[in-house]
Amino acid sequence: MQRLTIITILSLTSLISINCGRSKTVAELMVTFSLNKPKLNAIVNNIQRDKILDSLFSNIGAENGIPDIKKTYPEQYEMLREVGITDASAHAGTCEIDKKNRPTETLYEYNLKHKWYYFKTNWQADHPIFLMYNECDTAKTHKGFYNKDENQNETWGLGDNWIMFRLVKYIEVKQ
Numbered sequence: 001m002q003r004l005t006i007i008t009i010l011s012l013t014s015l016i017s018i019n020c021g022r023s024k025t026v027a028e029l030m031v032t033f034s035l036n037k038p039k040l041n042a043i044v045n046n047i048q049r050d051k052i053l054d055s056l057f058s059n060i061g062a063e064n065g066i067p068d069i070k071k072t073y074p075e076q077y078e079m080l081r082e083v084g085i086t087d088a089s090a091h092a093g094t095c096e097i098d099k100k101n102r103p104t105e106t107l108y109e110y111n112l113k114h115k116w117y118y119f120k121t122n123w124q125a126d127h128p129i130f131l132m133y134n135e136c137d138t139a140k141t142h143k144g145f146y147n148k149d150e151n152q153n154e155t156w157g158l159g160d161n162w163i164m165f166r167l168v169k170y171i172e173v174k175q
Contacts, residue, residue, distance in 0.1 A: 023126045026156070032123055033131070033158055036083040040162075043079055044117055044133045047090060057090035057117070064089070087120035093136055125166065132163040 024032065033040075047053050053076065056067040066088050070077045080088060093114050116134035123129045134141060138161075145157025151169040158164055 022124065024124050026154075029123060029125060029129060029164065030156070030158070032084075033162070033164055037160075037162070039079050039083050040119070040131065040133070041160075043076065043083075043085075043088075046073075046076055047117065048115075054090060054115075057088060058092070058115075060089050084122045085119045086122050087118070089118045090115050091118065093134070127166045127168045130165050130167060132165070133161050134163065135161050137163070 047057050053069070053073060056069060060067050064087065066077070066080055066085065093116050114136055116132055116136065119131040119133075121129045121131060139145065140147075140155060140157055140163050141159065141161045142157045143159030145155070145163075147155045153165060153168050155163060155165040
């Protein structure tokens with residue numbers, strides 16, 4: 001009986017260690033997103049509501065880490081770490097359909113309202129997994145949207161303004 005217990009424990013430990021190091025499937029990545037979505041939404045809402053926090057995320061480039069907010073915004077920093085975010089930034093954008101409405105808003109209000117947010121995750125996958133929150137790109141953020149480009153990069157619309165994409169190969173952009 002004791003030998004059976006030891007074999008069972010060793011087997012379970014082996015399975016757990018194998019699963020911890022393996023890449024997640026797309027379905028598992030989507031579950032990971034769903035489990036983290038409330039905190040991700042809170043992160044975006046907090047950035048949008050706080051001008052100082054917004055400026056910190058806006059002044060850091062994509063893939064340059066998380067802004068230095070550990071001391072000034074410890075709760076925000078912990079939320080980013082808890083959901084597995086390693087890089088985060090905010091970027092001004094424009095919504096074509098809203099351009100004519102801009103005269104009623106200040107430029108800051110317009111740019112804040114139309115920002116998109118970039119997050120790189122540390123989620124286990126064959127290739128880096130990124131999330132974007134974008135209120136302007138309703139086609140790609142639509143739940144069920146899927147695209148695979150010529151470089152094997154994949155994009156999934158997660159609904160509610162969220163996109164997940166797997167970066168297999170950087171696309172060179174001509175200036």
